[in-house]
Amino acid sequence: MQSEHNETEILTEEDFGTKTDALIKLGLITVGTQIATEVIHRVARYPLVVFGLGMAVGIYAYKHRQKIIQTARQIEHQGKTLLPIKSGDN
Secondary structure, three states, X not given: OHHHHHOOOOOOXXXXXXXXXXXXXXXXXXXXHHHHHXXXXXXXXXXXXXXXXXXXXXXXXXXXHHHHHHHHHHHHHHHHHHOOOOOOOO
16 A cells, blocks of 8 residues: 555646646636526526527527437437346336
8 A cells, every 4th residue: 555655646748638628628618607697697687588589499499400309319329328228127
């Protein structure tokens, strides 16, 4: 056990880059989430804007429904391969 503590971990530039990239992505996601939450809170005060956004999302979903269905099936397939579910009464 003591030999494990005496060994120093050598970090390469490649390791540093991947860890830094992950922290930057996490920070961007956090900031983006906070901004989106604020925008949603402000927009929710105006029912006509919410209705308009709903209409826009509906039109987009209708135009791209085949691609949405295809992507959902791919995700379903990936989920089944990741977590195989056995059929039966178990």
